[in-house]
């Protein structure tokens with residue numbers, strides 16, 4: 181079975197720097213890592229390939245340096261890595277990203293399953309997986325925590341919900357997004373690292389994948405980010421001590437004095 | 445310091461470091477406390493291919509040498525010297541086969557060891573033969589196509605967990621150490637069992653057991669080298685693997701130093717971090733000096749050995765003594781820097797101090813190493829006269 185895994189580069193720190201003009205994340209300079217949620221997608225892709233035979237490919241859209249990051253996925257068992265990189269892709273929102281990835285995936289072709297992480301750690305939208313399925317015209321399931329069965333043309337999986345899980349069957353090809361409960365990603369092996377070092381990362385431009393540039397990048401992104409800011413937490417809290425009785429008394433006095441409560 | 449490792453060596457070191465930080469550190473204190481043999485970590489190491497770094501390529505390894513092994517041991521020991529010993533002890537049990545094995549023996553045993561499917565162990569020491577290894581009593585008697593082993597080996601690292609054992613026994617008692625021979629014994633051979641499991645001060649995640657041979661019959665083809673070469677097999681092996689113990693010591697020292705340095709910046713007394721006190725600063729500086737000096741010595745000794753130098757006994761002894769004495773001193777100082785917290789089991793340096801001690805004792809005590817070094821020095825004087 182052939183699996184394609186979508187991965188995204190995200191900043192490795194919590195201190196995300198923003199470009200004030202475009203309201204997008206500055207990716208250059210910051211330590212880059214693979215979106216942690218995507219590492220579960222990579223592991224699941226590799227496991228499916230190992231169990232069923234076939235090929236596991238990763239695809240990412242990003243700046244040229246992402247190619248180096250994709251080598252890490254080869255070190256843990258991915259067969260081939262494809263990077264969509266073109267100025268035309270710059271400034272993509274989740275719609276434009278879904279579009280570009282769908283074109284890239286169609287270009288790679290011959291796949292049974294596309295796996296994404298449940299969301300990216302930086303944008304946190306969780307939209308690209310489902311968006312991608314729409315663009316590809318195939319079904320999808322989000323928040324998959326276990327694949328119960330997978331064979332040619334069929335998948336049955338558990339979709340995590342707030343108070344349990346649903347069992348979902350779909351025909352393949354399809355898209356799933358996975359949660360961290362699905363597996364424990366392996367560490368790289370030395371043989372994998374050697375292979376990764378020598379591997380050729382295929383870089384494809386908008387033209388290579390036949391993408392309509394009006395649907396790519398900033399142009400293809402209807403999302404308007406008006407402002408970005410780090411929320412300020414300056415709440416002063418006061419701990420009320422004492423026995424429960426004293427605490428209630430003091431709290432009531434406080435609420436009365438602040439006119440949140442009145443005595444009738 | 446930049447040691448200009450090759451790209452492959454750096455990769456090996458980085459991978460071992462990742463395993464140490466992500467897999468070993470979280471379990472090190474528990475496995476120590478409860479004396480748990482780290483089968484799960486052995487599996488991780490096996491999947492990572494690190495067991496093969498010092499095994500020739502034709503037998504499924506990476507074709508590196510003692511340096512590659514030492515880099516792995518150092519990094520693993522930074523997180524836990526005991527867990528690292530499952531790996532290093534396998535190296536000690538495997539080197540006799542690498543150095544003296546026939547084609548057939550290598551083809552039979554090395555691939556599984558390289559893949560981490562089998563651990564190995566080395567059995568020399570007995571109750572009455574420690575430093576004086578020439579005093580061993582275990583016998584191997586030729587009988588047709590077989591040898592019959594009788595006797596008990598004591599304090600054997602990986603005993604019971606390993607599948608492959610290199611064992612030194614007397615084939616001809618009248619010849620003393622010249623009458624020793626080395627054998628490969630597989631776990632499960634009738635007449636081969638495991639006795640007492642030791643309860644130790646440190647490296648408690650490593651298993652140390654007795655090997656008991658009672659009319660244990662092994663095929664003749666399990667003889668390593670020739671009859672009478674057993675003592676040489678043991679000494680040549682130990683000459684080569686001592687930098688492994690040195691790198692274990694180095695890793696323990698580095699681990700303790702890292703903890704002490706971090707703590708010194710966080711612990712506040714007299715309204716200041718303790719790292720602002722010169723007494724602490726100098727202790728930290730001295731620790732760093734000794735560790736770096738030990739690393740230079742260990743790495744260069746490995747290069748000396750792997751580069752094919754003829755005489756390696758003195759050099760490997762020097763690296764073992766210096767690194768293990770460093771580990772002892774650094775871990776004691778790390779506890780001192782951390783004060784009462786350092787003495788508590790909630791913090792890792794207490795364990796590291798216990799773990800460091802063994803590196804001054806096994807694979808030849810530091811006194812014996814100094815004997816070896818001095819003897820070589822005196823010999824060189826006689827030659828030059």
Ligand SMILES: Cc1cc2nc3c(=O)[nH]c(=O)nc-3n(C[C@H](O)[C@H](O)[C@H](O)COP(=O)(O)OP(=O)(O)OC[C@H]3O[C@@H](n4cnc5c(N)ncnc54)[C@H](O)[C@@H]3O)c2cc1C
Nearest residue numbers: 566567568569574575599600601652805806807808809811
């Ligand atoms: C945890 C552990 C794991 C081990 N693993 C293995 C293993 O896997 N395989 C194996 O074969 N062995 C193993 N050993 C045995 C180890 O190598 C011996 O303990 C070591 O060689 C010292 O021998 P001994 O303990 O009998 O000490 P002894 O030889 O009794 O020495 C006692 C003291 O006397 C000193 N001394 C002895 N002779 C001299 C001398 N001539 N000059 C100056 N000082 C001297 C020593 O330095 C030491 O301080 C292990 C030991 C331990 C504790």
